[in-house]
Amino acid sequence: MEKRGSLFDVAVVGGGAAGMMAALRANSIGFKVCLLEGNERVGKKLLLTGDGRCNLTNTSVRIHNFHSSNKDFSFNPIREFSNLDTINFFKKAGLMVVTSEEGRVFPATMQASTVLDLLRLNLDENKVRVITRFKVDKIEKVNNIFKLMSKDAGLITTKNVIIATGGKSFPHTGSDGSGYKIAKMLGHKIIKPEPALVQVKLNFPFLNSIAGVRFKGKASLFTDRSLVKESEGEILFTNYGASGTAILNISREIPALLQKKENVSLHINFLPAFSYEELIKIINGLVEAYPGRSISNILLGIVNKKIIQVLLKGAQVKERDIPAINLSGSSIERITHLLTNWEFGVSGTLTFDTAQVTAGGVDTHDIDPDTLESKLVKGLYFAGEVMDVDGDSGGYNLQWAWSSGWVAGSIKSKQKQ
Numbered sequence: 001m002e003k004r005g006s007l008f009d010v011a012v013v014g015g016g017a018a019g020m021m022a023a024l025r026a027n028s029i030g031f032k033v034c035l036l037e038g039n040e041r042v043g044k045k046l047l048l049t050g051d052g053r054c055n056l057t058n059t060s061v062r063i064h065n066f067h068s069s070n071k072d073f074s075f076n077p078i079r080e081f082s083n084l085d086t087i088n089f090f091k092k093a094g095l096m097v098v099t100s101e102e103g104r105v106f107p108a109t110m111q112a113s114t115v116l117d118l119l120r121l122n123l124d125e126n127k128v129r130v131i132t133r134f135k136v137d138k139i140e141k142v143n144n145i146f147k148l149m150s151k152d153a154g155l156i157t158t159k160n161v162i163i164a165t166g167g168k169s170f171p172h173t174g175s176d177g178s179g180y181k182i183a184k185m186l187g188h189k190i191i192k193p194e195p196a197l198v199q200v201k202l203n204f205p206f207l208n209s210i211a212g213v214r215f216k217g218k219a220s221l222f223t224d225r226s227l228v229k230e231s232e233g234e235i236l237f238t239n240y241g242a243s244g245t246a247i248l249n250i251s252r253e254i255p256a257l258l259q260k261k262e263n264v265s266l267h268i269n270f271l272p273a274f275s276y277e278e279l280i281k282i283i284n285g286l287v288e289a290y291p292g293r294s295i296s297n298i299l300l301g302i303v304n305k306k307i308i309q310v311l312l313k314g315a316q317v318k319e320r321d322i323p324a325i326n327l328s329g330s331s332i333e334r335i336t337h338l339l340t341n342w343e344f345g346v347s348g349t350l351t352f353d354t355a356q357v358t359a360g361g362v363d364t365h366d367i368d369p370d371t372l373e374s375k376l377v378k379g380l381y382f383a384g385e386v387m388d389v390d391g392d393s394g395g396y397n398l399q400w401a402w403s404s405g406w407v408a409g410s411i412k413s414k415q416k417q
């Protein structure tokens, strides 16, 4: 157990993206800062981001890319430290970046470790005190001084605290929800954390036959015929259901809807670039051009081969081997309908173990959006995913971490003593 006698101006709890940004920002404006991390190293989750490539922001950032039960809370931090500020910050830190067609920004090395190496180098060069293996279990405020206690590592005293402990997703990276307990001890409410940007479980008997099929499509989430959310992008069938960017992006609302006992369904359009009418015309054109081909062979060039037999079963087309020219018009209509709007029952999502982010967290109604200071405890700030804010897939969650880390690290207390 180490003895740490000196009083810090700012202690940042959690050495993830938000915590590192907050510590660098507070240090840059002259505060005496320490960064406390429960793991043996900072930035463990950062290494996993973007499939190990770290999608650090997006060239298009809109308020609707962020979600919270306190609508528009994220607006101010995102405006104060924008996607351009993120890019400039990292360029200044020595990072070259590249942008994908969809506007996703990555390090030019395509390695998340580059981003982490540069953040660590920056912490080092600026002499920010980084204390690892310091898992904060309890925070008390006595006479305007915060006492941060770790049962294994000792005590830190500080004038201001920034809680940047992350959410509950991928708990083995260190973000195991312990920040919620600390926030609760300090009087904050927690909006029930749920997995978000997570794989979806489907009720469908033929998943094993189509598992592994990957395509660019449109996923729409419905409850009893009303649209909840839709997203276009990669879709991947798996033996439990579906994954891929489009699926992750519509997953956020599923746990809450199922808890309300709603009927939840996923509608998939395999070919969103074509309308139903255009597609039926294309299929009929192929049938006329190749009158001897079976419908299975007509569909070969339209949809992944593994889908075809399951699709024909779903469309109740029994005559799969006769020339397609002999099929009824209604069979072609049913096939086209499934290709553009195939409905699957949703039974749930996978857990926090595989969710990319947490929806819910510290209730932001009790946090000042201009400063990210608690409205309940002066000198207490929040940064990153620990708050009830989550973003779409595409670099938005890291943008939230950078923006909120910067604003919290600016320590702009508005509260009177």
Ligand SMILES: Cc1cc2nc3c(=O)[nH]c(=O)nc-3n(C[C@H](O)[C@H](O)[C@H](O)COP(=O)(O)OP(=O)(O)OC[C@H]3O[C@@H](n4cnc5c(N)ncnc54)[C@H](O)[C@@H]3O)c2cc1C
Pocket (backbone or CB within 6 Å): 013, 014, 015, 016, 017, 018, 019, 036, 037, 038, 039, 042, 043, 044, 045, 046, 048, 049, 050, 051, 054, 055, 056, 057, 134, 135, 136, 137, 164, 165, 166, 167, 169, 170, 173, 174, 175, 176, 177, 178, 179, 355, 356, 357, 383, 384, 385, 386, 394, 395, 396, 397, 398, 399, 401
């Ligand atoms: C597989 C995966 C891929 C992702 N890819 C992307 C992507 O490409 N782009 C994107 O924008 N987002 C991505 N995300 C989401 C993004 O990584 C997170 O939203 C972001 O890392 C949150 O940053 P944070 O600093 O708030 O929390 P975290 O990164 O979770 O960091 C919190 C830190 O606090 C530490 N900690 C927790 N409790 C304590 C305590 N009590 N005491 C001391 N330390 C503590 C933890 O050990 C951890 O290091 C991905 C997430 C996952 C899981």
